[in-house]
Amino acid sequence: MQEKLNGLKDIEFSDHAEKALEVRQFKKDEIKGIIKGSKRLLSSEHQEDPLPGDKYRLVFGYTNRYNLVVVMNFIEDKAKVVTFHKENIKKMEKVRKWLEKHR
Numbered sequence: 190m191q192e193k194l195n196g197l198k199d200i201e202f203s204d205h206a207e208k209a210l211e212v213r214q215f216k217k218d219e220i221k222g223i224i225k226g227s228k229r230l231l232s233s234e235h236q237e238d239p240l241p242g243d244k245y246r247l248v249f250g251y252t253n254r255y256n257l258v259v260v261m262n263f264i265e266d267k268a269k270v271v272t273f274h275k276e277n278i279k280k281m282e283k284v285r286k287w288l289e290k291h292r
Contacts, residue, residue: 200270258274
């Protein structure tokens with residue numbers, strides 16, 4: 190996945206992601222920099238989607254307290270950010286433990 194991210198020429202944003210930029214107070218260049226500087230990539234998960242292309246949920250290290258979760262769709266050499274959000278690391282650890290306990 191890191192090779193795929195490093196080879197990206199341009200990253201587009203969906204309408205939903207454009208709105209999220211304003212609401213979540215991020216800048217396009219900041220998101221693009223994190224994606225292209227994929228040394229921060231912690232995990233990637235392929236997601237099934239009826240639309241053409243490959244859809245992935247990517248988790249990047251953002252700060253000591255938060256990860257940045259980005260959902261992207263890859264079609265050939267093009268990449269599109271579908272949505273993104275910050276994820277509190279400690280809260281997600283608690284949620285995962287709770288889910289494991291209740292399965």
